[in-house]
Amino acid sequence: MYDYNLCPQYDILCIDLKSFFASVSCRLKGLDPETTKLAVVGDTKSMGSVVLAATPELKKLGIKTGSRLFEIPARSDIFIINPSMKIYLDYSMRITEIALKYVAPEDFHQYSIDEFFMDVTHSYHLFAASPRELARKIKTEIYEETLIECAVGIGDNLLLSKVALDIEAKHMPDGIAEWRYENVVEKMWHIKPLSKFWGINKKSEKKLNQRGIFNIGDLANYPHAYLKRDFGIIGVDWHLHANGIDFSKISEKHKVHSPSIAKSQILMRDYKFSETYVVLFEHVDEVTHRMRLMHQLAKTIQFSVGTKDGHIYRKQFTIKEGTNSEDVIMKRLWQELKKIADPYALYRTISVTLTNFIPDSQKQVSLFQDVDKMLKEEALMKTIDALKVKYGQLSVMRAISCTEASTLKLREGLIAGHKR
DNA sequence: TCTGGGGTCCTAGGACCC
DNA sequence: TCTGGGGTCCTAGGACCC
Numbered sequence: 001m002y003d004y005n006l007c008p009q010y011d012i013l014c015i016d017l018k019s020f021f022a023s024v025s026c027r028l029k030g031l032d033p034e035t036t037k038l039a040v041v042g043d044t045k046s047m048g049s050v051v052l053a054a055t056p057e058l059k060k061l062g063i064k065t066g067s068r069l070f071e072i073p074a075r076s077d078i079f080i081i082n083p084s085m086k087i088y089l090d091y092s093m094r095i096t097e098i099a100l101k102y103v104a105p106e107d108f109h110q111y112s113i114d115e116f117f118m119d120v121t122h123s124y125h126l127f128a129a130s131p132r133e134l135a136r137k138i139k140t141e142i143y144e145e146t147l148i149e150c151a152v153g154i155g156d157n158l159l160l161s162k163v164a165l166d167i168e169a170k171h172m173p174d175g176i177a178e179w180r181y182e183n184v185v186e187k188m189w190h191i192k193p194l195s196k197f198w199g200i201n202k203k204s205e206k207k208l209n210q211r212g213i214f215n216i217g218d219l220a221n222y223p224h225a226y227l228k229r230d231f232g233i234i235g236v237d238w239h240l241h242a243n244g245i246d247f248s249k250i251s252e253k254h255k256v257h258s259p260s261i262a263k264s265q266i267l268m269r270d271y272k273f274s275e276t277y278v279v280l281f282e283h284v285d286e287v288t289h290r291m292r293l294m295h296q297l298a299k300t301i302q303f304s305v306g307t308k309d310g311h312i313y314r315k316q317f318t319i320k321e322g323t324n325s326e327d328v329i330m331k332r333l334w335q336e337l338k339k340i341a342d343p344y345a346l347y348r349t350i351s352v353t354l355t356n357f358i359p360d361s362q363k364q365v366s367l368f369q370d371v372d373k374m375l376k377e378e379a380l381m382k383t384i385d386a387l388k389v390k391y392g393q394l395s396v397m398r399a400i401s402c403t404e405a406s407t408l409k410l411r412e413g414l415i416a417g418h419k420r
Numbered sequence: 421t422c423t424g425g426g427g428t429c430c431t432a433g434g435a436c437c438c
Numbered sequence: 439t440c441t442g443g444g445g446t447c448c449t450a451g452g453a454c455c456c
Contacts, residue, residue, distance in 0.1 A: 012434055048422090049423080050425090070422080112456080113456080198454095232431070261426085267423080315449085
């Protein structure tokens with residue numbers, strides 16, 4: 001058994017913005033997220049598009065995140081909306097600013113666009129009598145400023161706050177739940193199925209079930225040596241988590257160990273191998289563009305194409321000096337892919353990821369490179385990047401994107417960024 | 421079963437160097 | 439010629455999160 005006296009005892013808040021995309025989209029239309037049936041979908045024009053967010057009233061009809069557009073009944077009281085990412089980001093940033101009135105930046109961690117952690121151990125007493133009272137205060141302030149509801153989990157560590165949020169706070173009338181070490185047995189051990197618990201998905205759930213582990217209590221009481229043997233570090237973490245223990249600190253969450261930039265896509269129809277070239281090039285263009293805005297060079301490039309029957313051809317390669325050139329990457333990528341992929345198969349998925357970054361100030365020029373040519377290419381890339389930032393991704397595109405294989409959406413009346 | 425997309429981390433094996 | 443340890447980097451594959 002573990003001794004909780006030796007475990008860190010913080011006051012952590014984990015805050016989740018309720019049905020965030022759907023709520024913001026309601027507010028933009030002057031609708032009340034609590035009573036409106038609204039779904040935000042990837043693309044309202046495509047029936048197979050997935051639901052990114054749904055209001056609680058729509059969820060009651062069985063529609064949830066991940067549902068398909070065609071599953072939503074055609075009814076006049078249901079709104080179906082395209083996402084407005086810029087506006088969601090703006091809301092998210094305004095809410096972050098509110099949170100930062102109550103903690104120092106190093107005690108704040110943005111987990112995702114609609115979820116964040118705050119370590120209020122040292123600051124709550126400046127604003128409230130208890131962490132719970134501060135949670136109420138922040139919750140109210142977020143609502144007053146943005147008309148967005150949120151739920152708050154409070155715990156002795158990050159894991160407890162997160163699980164309190166997911167399992168309890170989201171279902172409480174006041175949207176707040178507080179779990180401390182002494183509540184672990186009563187609040188956590190009955191959780192079932194295992195995949196409801198943070199860090200355990202269906203696949204692992206199945207493997208654990210095979211060992212007779214069905215709820216979190218079973219996991220907490222299972223000999224941890226066996227978990228370690230069979231699942232490695234993750235197994236050890238599960239055992240600690242099932243006992244409510246988590247040693248991570250918010251201040252450590254700030255360092256991202258291996259950042260990456262990815263673009264992946266499920267294609268709308270079967271693609272012949274030769275056609276994947278166009279889409280891969282578009283993906284490479286986009287990820288390199290994003291990377292250049294971050295002033296980075298990638299050393300490692302990972303890519304994959306998947307066939308309709310689920311076979312994935314994937315590979316990664318490393319360029320020692322690092323690069324931000326789409327031509328360099330695409331040339332090598334295609335060369336490698338031709339070696340491994342089936343030229344006669346039909347493809348449905350594509351992905352390109354850049355990782356292993358170094359700052360672009362470290363760019364090395366080889367003695368044999370044509371410096372003039374290189375500078376010209378760089379100037380061109382910069383111009384194109386600036387155009388894309390100003391006029392959007394579609395303002396500049398390759399000639400191959402005018403082929404039928406392209407997945408970029410051509411906008412009517414817009415040619416090379418100029419309105420007619 | 422399936423037509424989402426972006427991101428992080430872990431493991432294991434191999435190559436290479438000291 | 440055989441043996442061995444430790445460290446770093448690379449690649450392939452897998453899992454999970456929002």
